[in-house]
Amino acid sequence: MNLRQLEIFRAVMRCQTTMGAAATLSMSQPAVSNALKQMESQIGFPLFERINNRLFPTDAARMIYEDSEPLFAIHAALEMRVRDLRDDKVSRLRILATPPLGHGVVAQTMVHFAASHPHVRVGFDVRPLKDVIEGVESGAADIGFGLALGDAPTLKVQSLHAGAMVCVCRPDHRLAREHIVTPQMLRNQSFVGLDGETRMGQTVREAFAAEGVPYVAGVEVRYCGTACVLAAAGLGAAVVDPFSPAASGQTGLVVIPFAPRTPCPASVFWPGLRRQPVAASRFLEALHGTLARTVPTLVGQAAA
Structure with missing residues (x-):
């Protein structure tokens, strides 16, 4: 039984007539009846007893109905998620960062960002720079944060702070x-x-x-x-x-x-062939605010 057949079966279970199910599904009554017959033929046993133009579910039908309910609950949740994504009510942001930034300014930004963007689901992990780069390149993360990044031809890189050791x-x-x-x-x-x-x-x-x-x-x-x-x-x-x-x-x-001045620039980066997600752009706006408050407190640092 496919999902469409289950949907017809479910409507018949609720309405107890093919006519009522047809009205609920915007189908013709013969189409519903034919679908039921096809289902019963496929599974090899009857789903309903037909008495005086009414349908009475068998015990097997009741069991199938109960077991199918979680499927429709998941389907309803998925439809709601799609509507929210279409209306830009919910989005996802996956972030990777190295420990100095991940345990500091990125974590601080996340607190404010979560409060002002409650519908954005954030995935966040702290890893070594090599793993952060690989995660962003592979698409496992939307944006990455790291220090002393070096050459990264496959990434789009934006400087956050021209720091020094x-x-x-x-x-x-x-x-x-x-x-x-x-x-x-x-x-x-x-x-x-x-x-x-x-x-x-x-x-x-x-x-x-x-x-x-x-x-x-x-x-x-x-x-x-x-x-x-x-x-x-x-x-x-x-x-x-x-x-x-x-x-x-x-x-x-x-x-x-420390002298001589030893550069240690902070950068954000994302896949070079992809457009930065809207949620990532908003997170970066919040991060710049965090940096504006943080950098003046750091010893021996010039503003980026």
Whole structure:
């Protein structure tokens, strides 16, 4: 039995006459009768007893009717969703972000966005930059947020903030009172480094190499947020992106500009061959408001 046949069967069950079902479905009475006969022929047993021009459902018909109700409930919900999408009442937004932005400005924006756009269903996940890029390229996400993106020929990229790396340490660290921190000042210091396979780790290593200072880290981690946690625990200083000190929740950290200036731009990106969804555009508008409030509080950062 296909869905149309079930729809006719359901109408007959409710009206108990083929004439009533025909009126409900805007069909002719013979067409309803023929459909019932075809259904009974297909399944191999009668669905109704016919007494005095009225139809009385068999036990099997009642069981089929009860089991089919969830199908029609789902169908009704789907029809309502289609109407809402047509009227732009409901939309979907899938977001991927790296931890520094995902745990900070993106999460903050989501709070305001959800309140002002209650009909937008948001899917959100925090992943490494490589996975964010792959998710956006494959269409698993509508937009992605990341730091130090680099070349991305398959994506449309929009700059959010032309940030720069900073140094973090505990207030009792010997560098805590410095106005800037250089690679030379980190020589022979207990130092939490970033994994060389990450783009930010590569960037910091290049800054050390440009100053002729060996890059020697006692501990290496993948995420800047982890480096902030270890620095706050007293493991040493770390050079991280400008968003992670606040996003990591380590309120006791001292944040100091790092020199030479080491770019760490924040970007949003989406598939190059697709138009940005309306919901994504609205989310970006809200995010720019969050950045306008956040960037002035970041140490050593110029406005984008």
